[in-house]
Amino acid sequence: MRQLIARHTLRRSLLQGAITILLLAGMFGACSTFCFADNGPKPDPAGIATGDKTSVQDAAGNALVPATPDPASPDFATQKKAYDEFQAQMAKEPIAAKLADSLGHVRVATNFSWTLLTGYLVLFMQAGFALLTCGLVRKKNAAHLMMLNFAAFVFALLAYYAVGFAFQYGAAAINAAPTNLGGTPTLNAFLLGHGSWGFLGGKGFFLSGPGYDAGSLCLTLFEFVFMETAGYIIVGAICERISFWAFILCELFIGGILYPVFGCWVWGGGWMSQLGSTMHLGHGYVDFAGSTVVHGIGGFCAMALAVILGPRLGKYGPDGKPRAFPAHNIVFVVTGTFILLFGWMGFNPGSTLGATDLRISVIAMNTNLAAVAGSATALLFWYLIFKKPDITMACNGMLAGLVAITAPCAFVSPNSAVLIGVLAGLLVCGGVLFNERILKVDDPCGAVSVHGYCGWLGAVCVGIFADGTYGSGWNGVGAANYLGQAGQGVTGLLHGDLSQFECQLLGATLCALWAFSATYGVFWIVNKVKSMRVSAESELEGLDVPEFGMSGYPEDAMASIIH
């Protein structure tokens, strides 16, 4: 009998393995047309052709080399004159032309350094999330939490490498060329949609062909660490009850599909970023560093998964009242939060993709201000209402401020940043109580409130507080004239642009709907096929040993003392 079961299990695992390999091969085959047969601009893997005089700009962002005149443009005559004059001057001064080429290369190199280094800071946030979420759960699940955070990084990156990056940035050069990094000209085709109505990028699958390029890979590094952030946000809401196989599926889904699709719409030059020119909605949907693109997606995906999984055993008593499962390590929680704050110094200022954009100092300071304002608000709120300031809520408040300032950090003044932090601090407190007491969505670490609700708030705050000093020409609006001003940047409701507010409100809400409904649809089916929860016995014992064969704190287990 046992042999029969063993044979049956073996056959089933062989079958599963074969299906996986077939699926991967099919995916690779389907993508190979994009990977290897490409007629677009030649990629530059060595980085020796990236950055020349066309990359030279003055402090205001005006290019040294005038754009090639476009015969269809009404300004064709002016453009042609400027272009011809420049060509004549270059012919007279060949040394200057060579120097301009070097200067352009150095400019791109400076921005490479900034982008890569800030990317490494964001990468370090992984450690912060691991400590924060692990500290917030019960001791019996510590190893489980660490493994989830670890596996999130591993599997989401593989999915992003295979298809995610191409879906998100495969058409970046069309509407959202990162000129600070040399423009990534090889990423130039939509898989779905075209022009201003792009829905999915189509170049750079498996980071091959057009994706095997120095500029493009610099962008990949910076963007994959952002995707990872969305990837481990979900851990906070689904931990202590999700089985490991289901978690891997969630990560592949986020890294390969859920995150890249919305990312393409907003950052990859997709349709939402172009709403300014196509629908006259402000400067298009603007999310500077990802309040919605990263945190909103992660938060609302987490919410859908938490709803599907249901609350942890014993979280709600027979009377329906919530019960507290106190954090097991406050030291981890606070240390993790500070690591996240530190990583955020890469997250927000790094999103300029260049140190030649001096707005970075404003962004860094705004980020810190919102963080402390959020934390102070949540802390004092708890102090007043519940008589003792809750340390975990003080940490949640700091993260809420950070999440909310992520979208507006580049467009607002320090005063507005403090205000945004205060709003986020209030929202996160309300959100935690609302989820726990009214919606009864069990979210052990507050991921839905911190990242979902405050992410939504952050994007809306762009539409309220943006003061027009930054972002001129963003997504093609305001370069020449906007709201009666030359060079008017992204402007919110308080500074006179209602359409920007409308755009932000709709866009942020769409983000929530997309993340929640896509996740709910996919994983509702998965959960019907096979329950994503661990068995009740495993959950009561703690997932460490049943799922991974070892406990997070082996000194607690008698076995380690005896043997």
Add this chain to the structure above:
Amino acid sequence: MKRIDAVIRPERLEQVKALLSGLEIQGATAAEVRGFGRQRGHTEMYRGTEYSVDFLPKILLTIVAADERVPKIVDAIIQGGKTGKMGDGKIFVTPVDEVIRIRTGERGPTAL
């Protein structure tokens, strides 16, 4: 021989130990334990949800001594452990049938 089990406040352990060391006792065992008495703990708040802390941390101090030494030891524990507030703990005294020193196999009071 008697066994003395004293449940005391953790922060009073040093005082109790200091007073006991003047009595030339042969040994003591202390363990970190949790428990409740008549007061039944109290409630705290975690992220807006109340939870009860029923079992409070205490020290369980165990001493085995000859009968005639017991009153002085008990007095020392009371003197060192008393604050006068709820939660000072209790002392239990029970008879001991036999004591054996593992190293030598000695039995009875000499094994203490």
